[in-house]
Amino acid sequence: MKLATLKDGSRDGQLAVVARDLKTAHIADGIAPTLQAALDDWTFIAPQLEALYAELNAGRARRPFDFDPARCMAPLPRAYQWVDGSAYVNHVELVRRARGAEMPASFWEEPLMYQGGSDDFLGPHDDIVLAHEEWGIDFESEVAVVSGDLAMGAGPDEALRRIRLVMLANDVSLRNLIPPELAKGFGFLQSKPATAFSPVAVTPDELGDAWRDAKLHLRLRSTWNGRLVGQPHAGTDMVFNFAQLLAHLCKTRNARAGTIVGSGTVSNKDASQGYSCIAEQRSLEAIGSGEAVTGYMRFGDTIRIEMLDEAGKSIFGAIEQAVKRLEP
Amino acid sequence: MKLATLKDGSRDGQLAVVARDLKTAHIADGIAPTLQAALDDWTFIAPQLEALYAELNAGRARRPFDFDPARCMAPLPRAYQWVDGSAYVNHVELVRRARGAEMPASFWEEPLMYQGGSDDFLGPHDDIVLAHEEWGIDFESEVAVVSGDLAMGAGPDEALRRIRLVMLANDVSLRNLIPPELAKGFGFLQSKPATAFSPVAVTPDELGDAWRDAKLHLRLRSTWNGRLVGQPHAGTDMVFNFAQLLAHLCKTRNARAGTIVGSGTVSNKDASQGYSCIAEQRSLEAIGSGEAVTGYMRFGDTIRIEMLDEAGKSIFGAIEQAVKRLEP
Numbered sequence: 001m002k003l004a005t006l007k008d009g010s011r012d013g014q015l016a017v018v019a020r021d022l023k024t025a026h027i028a029d030g031i032a033p034t035l036q037a038a039l040d041d042w043t044f045i046a047p048q049l050e051a052l053y054a055e056l057n058a059g060r061a062r063r064p065f066d067f068d069p070a071r072c073m074a075p076l077p078r079a080y081q082w083v084d085g086s087a088y089v090n091h092v093e094l095v096r097r098a099r100g101a102e103m104p105a106s107f108w109e110e111p112l113m114y115q116g117g118s119d120d121f122l123g124p125h126d127d128i129v130l131a132h133e134e135w136g137i138d139f140e141s142e143v144a145v146v147s148g149d150l151a152m153g154a155g156p157d158e159a160l161r162r163i164r165l166v167m168l169a170n171d172v173s174l175r176n177l178i179p180p181e182l183a184k185g186f187g188f189l190q191s192k193p194a195t196a197f198s199p200v201a202v203t204p205d206e207l208g209d210a211w212r213d214a215k216l217h218l219r220l221r222s223t224w225n226g227r228l229v230g231q232p233h234a235g236t237d238m239v240f241n242f243a244q245l246l247a248h249l250c251k252t253r254n255a256r257a258g259t260i261v262g263s264g265t266v267s268n269k270d271a272s273q274g275y276s277c278i279a280e281q282r283s284l285e286a287i288g289s290g291e292a293v294t295g296y297m298r299f300g301d302t303i304r305i306e307m308l309d310e311a312g313k314s315i316f317g318a319i320e321q322a323v324k325r326l327e328p
Numbered sequence: 329m330k331l332a333t334l335k336d337g338s339r340d341g342q343l344a345v346v347a348r349d350l351k352t353a354h355i356a357d358g359i360a361p362t363l364q365a366a367l368d369d370w371t372f373i374a375p376q377l378e379a380l381y382a383e384l385n386a387g388r389a390r391r392p393f394d395f396d397p398a399r400c401m402a403p404l405p406r407a408y409q410w411v412d413g414s415a416y417v418n419h420v421e422l423v424r425r426a427r428g429a430e431m432p433a434s435f436w437e438e439p440l441m442y443q444g445g446s447d448d449f450l451g452p453h454d455d456i457v458l459a460h461e462e463w464g465i466d467f468e469s470e471v472a473v474v475s476g477d478l479a480m481g482a483g484p485d486e487a488l489r490r491i492r493l494v495m496l497a498n499d500v501s502l503r504n505l506i507p508p509e510l511a512k513g514f515g516f517l518q519s520k521p522a523t524a525f526s527p528v529a530v531t532p533d534e535l536g537d538a539w540r541d542a543k544l545h546l547r548l549r550s551t552w553n554g555r556l557v558g559q560p561h562a563g564t565d566m567v568f569n570f571a572q573l574l575a576h577l578c579k580t581r582n583a584r585a586g587t588i589v590g591s592g593t594v595s596n597k598d599a600s601q602g603y604s605c606i607a608e609q610r611s612l613e614a615i616g617s618g619e620a621v622t623g624y625m626r627f628g629d630t631i632r633i634e635m636l637d638e639a640g641k642s643i644f645g646a647i648e649q650a651v652k653r654l655e656p
Contacts, residue, residue, distance in 0.1 A: 011368055040339055080406045080447035114514040115443045119408035119584040174580060186442040187515020193580040252502060253521040256447040
């Protein structure tokens with residue numbers, strides 16, 4: 001099924017079921033007030049949402065309305081955990097090579113993940129509001145999953161069974177703040193502003209054969225200022241799958257329902273597939289000619305991130321954001 | 329006022345008001361079901377909680393009961409954000425010097441903070457359950473604040489006005505996992521297991537003169553296996569106050585209500601005040617004799633963290649935890 005959270009002025013929005021074709025939706029607050037509430041009690045709530053989803057798709061739901069992605073918040077407008085992996089190690093290697101840094105061989109064997117801020121996510125059409133272009137504003141197109149409860153020490157098999165939802169993410173990054181911040185040794189804080197998510201989150205069964213091996217086997221399309229700049233295959237070159245990322249997270253602690261884990265920037269070794277973040281393109285330029293020529297995003301720039309199924313239909317709806325200057 | 333969250337089998341527990349002397353408590357779920365709900369609507373909810381607090385202290389509340397810290401969850405059993413600072417730079421410098429690493433001079437001018445996991449906090453009497461002693465289990469005694477909404481770009485003055493609550497934290501750390509994890513460059517993940525918080529969180533006005541300059545000017549007592557090992561003054565040698573830490577966090581994004589910010593391990597330059605984490609003691613030993621002799625925590629060890637007011641009364645109740653082996 002497909003789920004969305006609609007803006008209603010509250011912090012957590014209103015849970016809605018969205019039709020498979022993304023054309024209509026139906027309020028689901030009679031079943032669960034919020035997506036977090038549904039995740040907190042998933043085995044009880046999910047079948048009721050599935051029943052409403054079936055009715056909506058069959059045209060038998062009582063009060064359907066037109067689905068408008070611009071009215072969406074992130075499926076979880078705020079979450080208790082957001083951890084982002086770097087599962088496409090090709091991306092990590094490229095970016096490091098461009099700045100002359102060695103990548104430890106262990107990066108191919110153990111996931112690299114960071115703990116992100118999760119208290120204030122952006123909806124799919126919300127502006128990316130920032131104070132300075134000079135911070136080096138970049139998008140990062142990613143796949144993300146939402147898990148149920150996982151106990152400390154859970155392995156990949158158990159983690160796979162607890163993946164409740166799949167969605168897309170724009171892990172906005174401030175490239176020029178990253179080197180000094182990472183040099184301090186404690187990871188990202190200011191260099192990772194609010195992350196945006198796709199209009200809908202979908203259950204893995206909705207993805208059919210495209211969901212296998214705890215990976216999503218479809219292309220992720222990034223369109224920057226109206227130009228398609230990347231369509232790498234998310235099932236290719238993903239060195240750690242989502243089950244492995246979740247198991248890595250759970251080694252020393254529990255992960256509770258609603259934990260979001262990102263894939264990291266989707267990146268293929270085949271550079272002809274384009275890029276899912278500007279930093280990667282700049283790295284390729286720097287490695288090739290010695291100079292990165294593509295600039296980061298400017299105020300007014302737009303980014304669209306979308307995934308189509310085999311029939312060419314949008315699965316998650318599109319993340320469609322514009323970069324805006326923070327008005328003091 | 330003093331607030332606590334009681335275990336009731338739910339994920340977020342039950343909000344209670346606790347008497348100033350920590351002897352009695354009163355359920356507050358008629359006012360707000362959870363502490364997060366109170367923080368979400370603080371200006372409306374807080375006065376109602378204050379009224380109940382006044383009645384409880386005056387012995388006029390309708391259904392008071394004995395307050396039992398062992399029944400407490402963390403005041404926020406799960407939160408949307410937990411960011412920990414290293415405001416006692418003396419601690420950072422000592423630990424680095426012991427391992428022969430230079431500390432950049434900028435650490436005295438710009439806060440060092442990391443994004444922590446916030447989905448699964450421990451209550452004040454909950455066991456610290458971990459799989460291996462070899463991970464190097466350590467406590468870290470800290471002061472923490474809970475903020476209301478802060479907009480991107482908010483400065484220290486505004487941040488100070490948004491500090492809603494103050495509490496104590498045990499930021500449990502796995503010392504032997506830290507060096508390899510930090511070497512990967514993305515900060516802590518596995519090396520920071522679940523954090524514990526004090527039985528009650530208190531509003532700043534409750535602290536009287538001890539709360540000034542956005543710092544808490546009292547000693548933080550750490551008792552390891554029944555022996556007082558540290559009582560450094562939390563108002564001394566805190567290089568960045570809580571308002572500055574919050575402003576640092578908000579530079580590129582909003583911080584939403586319920587954001588928890590930790591002080592980092594409380595540490596005084598005057599080493600006779602003892603230590604708030606074993607790593608610091610080991611650093612002093614290594615610097616002094618070349619060898620760290622104090623071992624990390626073993627299964628069965630206990631840690632008690634508490635702060636007394638000028639009259640010798642416990643303000644927050646005690647964090648009192650035992651380390652236990654994870655049963656497979």
